[in-house]
Amino acid sequence: MDISNTQWHAKTKASPATSYRSNTDTNQNNARNTQVSVSSLAVKLKEAQQAIDAARLNQQSFPQNNNVLTWQAQSNQEKINSAKWEFEQLSKPQLETIAMDPSNTFSKAEKTAAYEKWHALDQRALSELKRNALNDDNAMTSFEAALYTHSQTFSELGKAMLPDDYLSQAQSHFESALQDMNLSAHTMSNQAEHYYSLMVTDLFAGNEPKVHNGAEGMSSHNLERSNYDFLTHKGRFMLADMYEYAEKSGIDFEYIQKLASDIGNYRRHDDGKLLSNFNEGHFNTEGQKLTVGFTQRDQASIDRLMNNGALSSSALDAGFVSFITDPGLGALSHQGSYQFLAHIAEVTAGIATSDSATEFKTFTEASSINDALCHDPI
Incomplete structure (x- = not known):
């Protein structure tokens, strides 16, 4: 469930006479909570990165893509959505740090949220590749070349978050989309x-x-x-x-x-x-x-x-x-x-x-x- 579609209901018994002060206090508390949350997240990111660096030194393997299914099954969806909201402004490298954290710094719900956010960003990039390829006379060849170049930009952690059939799956989806477009064009x-x-x-x-x-x-x-x-x-x-x-x-x-x-x-x-x-x-x-x-x-x-x-x-x-x-x-x-x-x-x-x-x-x-x-x- 996308956090943007979640409806939050705040219940208050504040009277009109006290509502301004109540709202002001609430806004100040929210600001303090946000600052604490950001500060806490920065500390956790640093700890997770240290754990990743240590794992690299010890040549430990990182969690694989299929682990996310286990994390999803063991996590509460509301916690996942809450973490997504908290991670809204994070970059792909930061999301990779959370999702691939080998320690217990981040919970399974947070790892799942980071994984899903990372893949949403990647799907956005793939959509842009597809749009550009459609402007080429040989759209499939153009997309395959762009997809390969895109895949070479992934970090070590990013590659660990990908399914084994990432390239073939993306190519298959684009090929199906082309077939649907050709069918529609044939109708006209x-x-x-x-x-x-x-x-x-x-x-x-x-x-x-x-x-x-x-x-x-x-x-x-x-x-x-x-x-x-x-x-x-x-x-x-x-x-x-x-x-x-x-x-x-x-x-x-x-x-x-x-x-x-x-x-x-x-x-x-x-x-x-x-x-x-x-x-x-x-x-x-x-x-x-x-x-x-x-x-x-x-x-x-x-x-x-x-x-x-x-x-x-x-x-x-x-x-x-x-x-x-x-x-x-x-x-x-x-x-x-x-x-x-x-x-x-x-x-x-x-x-x-x-x-x-x-x-x-x-x-x-x-x-x-x-x-x-x-x-x-x-």
């Missing part, structure tokens, strides 16, 4: 495959190409390729999710096609690095500087996108959004709708949408170039 795979196939059909006419390298820019090799050919694998999966959302929400697929083209254009120019900003150095024949900007409607959508907090948790690539919302880069090149861009950012971020999905039932062309062009005096 048919639906996911359907929308990925729909994306391939709509954007690539059913013949998905490999991801092409945008660092080459408009080379002869890339010149005749579609913007879609430069979409990354991650981008294609994101678009497949958009098709699912669009089909269920009655959204015109052309909104996705245009957005995909904008993303692909960004990728084919090495994430926009190969494109110059129109607003930085263009002049007409009369020497007037030419600049471009967004229409009021598009600018309002962009302002909302930048200020509503959606981007931090949206599926949209932040670099692309920064590129397409820069007037010198996006105002002339974009094909997609800024209203739809903001809508998708909100949907994938899980926040309330400013525009209803019904607004995108029929595709509307983006603002024209002429609407964005203006002359600035030099």
Whole structure:
């Protein structure tokens, strides 16, 4: 039983008039008791460590992992829970000293509590290893390597607290977890495959190409390729999710096609690095500087996108959004709708949408170039 779930009931007959003094006295007594308890624990830890050092000199064996079952059977659960509370702030080495104490400095209940606390900390570390391994393409191999490294950090006392099958047991548990995850993923795979196939059909006419390298820019090799050919694998999966959302929400697929083209254009120019900003150095024949900007409607959508907090948790690539919302880069090149861009950012971020999905039932062309062009005096 976890001490954090234990309900403590204090009974007192103090009247309201005397309750303040009673509580004050109680708090002072608790503080003194805590100080005494900490001091006593420090002394006991020192004595237990001396006993461990003596046992090492005499080459005595330490209690083994299976001894804890005997300790648990011979101990009162309330005493174990009380000891856990007392050991709340102890480190793993200190818990090892208590659990492996070869003398009678610590009771069996205290040893059991230290053993259980130590293993709870170790399970927390194993959980972190598992989470990190799941980010690797070969999760099992990654976890096994991390687990081995973790096992090498155990002290002599720590190793004595481990079951003989510690490594194989941890590997088996992780493997079972992976199988459960794969089973769950398989349940959803048919639906996911359907929308990925729909994306391939709509954007690539059913013949998905490999991801092409945008660092080459408009080379002869890339010149005749579609913007879609430069979409990354991650981008294609994101678009497949958009098709699912669009089909269920009655959204015109052309909104996705245009957005995909904008993303692909960004990728084919090495994430926009190969494109110059129109607003930085263009002049007409009369020497007037030419600049471009967004229409009021598009600018309002962009302002909302930048200020509503959606981007931090949206599926949209932040670099692309920064590129397409820069007037010198996006105002002339974009094909997609800024209203739809903001809508998708909100949907994938899980926040309330400013525009209803019904607004995108029929595709509307983006603002024209002429609407964005203006002359600035030099």
